[in-house]
Amino acid sequence: DTEVTQTPKHLVMGMTNKKSLKCEQHMGHRAMYWYKQKAKKPPELMFVYSYEKLSINESVPSRFSPECPNSSLLNLHLHALQPEDSALYLCASSQASGRTREQYFGPGTRLTVT
């Protein structure tokens, strides 16, 4: 089973809302990732969680906040987003952060900020 699940599939939120995106994998992977993908662009890495340690792309604004409740779950908390944050948010996992060559992606959450 190489499945990564993400909920919700679609999300529309206002700029003052707080919402969360959820990601789950049951492959026993120890590294999980959040990516942001704008239309006709490749995914851009936002965060990496590996063995409960967080690595951050320093260009990601603080209105995005990741949380890893356990090794199979990864959340992305959203607060005070801007319309330019509208994008497809992808979760991925791999056996370890040193095994990025075998990342498995979820279907994504399509986020629209109004």
Added chain:
Amino acid sequence: QKEVEQDPGPLSVPEGAIVSLNCTYSNSAFQYFMWYRQYSRKGPELLMYTYSSGNKEDGRFTAQVDKSSKYISLFIRDSQPSDSATYLCAMSYYGQNFVFGPGTRLSVLP
């Protein structure tokens, strides 16, 4: 110069054609070379990865890496309309430092 370059397409071919998709890169430290397929509004799907130079085949797909030229290719034989998607190359070194190419949109016409 971008770290990884890829012709964005769109590339349109007739069904049954052999498709060649390519990426060039500038960082000679890259060791692993991946190809992902992404259908519209879906997440990327890993097709295959190759370590260092050489060829790797999986069904209708063949990946080639030429590190001396900093050039990688994905060949699709007997292309099908279901192969219509965006193809993203990606590469990494030291197991991390993962970079996607910009992607090539492919349309296989029935």
